[in-house]
Amino acid sequence: MAGLFYIQEASSMLPPSALYAGEDNDYEAVLDMAAAPGSKTTQLAALMENSGVLVANEFAASRVKVLHANIERCGVRNAALSNYDARVFGGWLPEQFDAILLDAPCSGEGTVRKDPDAMKNWSLNSTAEIAATQKDLIESAFHALKVGGNLVYSTCALSPEENQQVAEYLLETFGDAVQVQSLQTLFEGAEKATTSEGYLHVFPQTYDSEGFFIAKFTKLAPVTAPTVKKNSVNFLLVN
Structure with a gap:
């Protein structure tokens, strides 16, 4: 409660760690x-050492309050909160970010060991619907990613529908x-969960942890941004 640490599942900490892996990670x-x-x-704010700008977006308005509370509790000073459907960022802010984390909304079956109800509403139809949203988001x-980002x-x-197939869609x-x-x-032992493509697909039995999937990509060339139907807002980043 004092903001000195954040209790988090180990595998859940892998995505920000992956974003900052390597030498070229001085993100503004x-x-x-x-x-x-x-x-x-x-975790990202800590890796950024509270500098630069970190845009923390959340689509569900009901969840923005807890997001703000955790950011404030942990002493984050470089974050700007937004409440948008993240599908608009590509059109509103094309090639504006050095790095992007998309920890996408998903079926959540990787959490079944700590939450027995995680599979309660699971179905093939819901998985297909969520995968379609994930493809839009990625x-x-x-x-929205800069070239070289x-x-x-x-x-x-x-x-695989929500993981490898979404990555393949991007490619x-x-x-x-x-x-x-x-x-x-x-990390040490990561090869046990690494796929042939270079992704991490962590199953609960691999490290005695929650299940997780992580993929990292670099943008090598500019692409034409889509036209967003919604009116843009006065939300600009200074290069």
């Missing part, structure tokens, strides 16, 4: 596209403009 502008409740947002994220996509789902959509960054050396 970072976007957390689906930020609530704020665990990864506060496309928006790539448009890094994007991390993650879920706490276990199915098919943008071709030579996107490159996969292997996460095989992210």
Whole structure:
């Protein structure tokens, strides 16, 4: 409660760690596209050493309050909160962010060991619907990313529909403009969960943890931004 630390599942800390893996990670502008409740947002702020600008976006208005509370509790000073459908960022702010974390809304079956109700409403139809949203979000994220910037996509789902197939959609959509960054050396023993593509697909039994999927991409070339139907807002980042 004093903000000295944030209790978080180990595998849930991997996406921000992946975003900051490597040498080229001196980010000035970072976007957390689906930020609530704020665990990864506060981790990103710590990695940024409370400098630059961290845009913490949350679509569900009911969750913005807890996101704000955690950011304030942990002493984060470089965050700007927003409440938008993250699908608009690609059109509103094309190529504005050095790094983007998309910890996407998902089916959540990776959390079943701590939450027995995680599979209560699971179905193939709901998985397909969520995967369609995830594809929209990752496309928006790539448009909002600067050339040379890094994007991390993650879920706490276990199915390929919400993980590998979403990553493959990004690669098919943008071709030579996107490159996969292997996460095989992210931590000691990471090779046990690394796929042939270089993604991390952590199953609960691998490390005695929650299930998680993490993929990292670099933008190699500019792409034409989409036209957003909604009116833009006065929300600009200074380069």
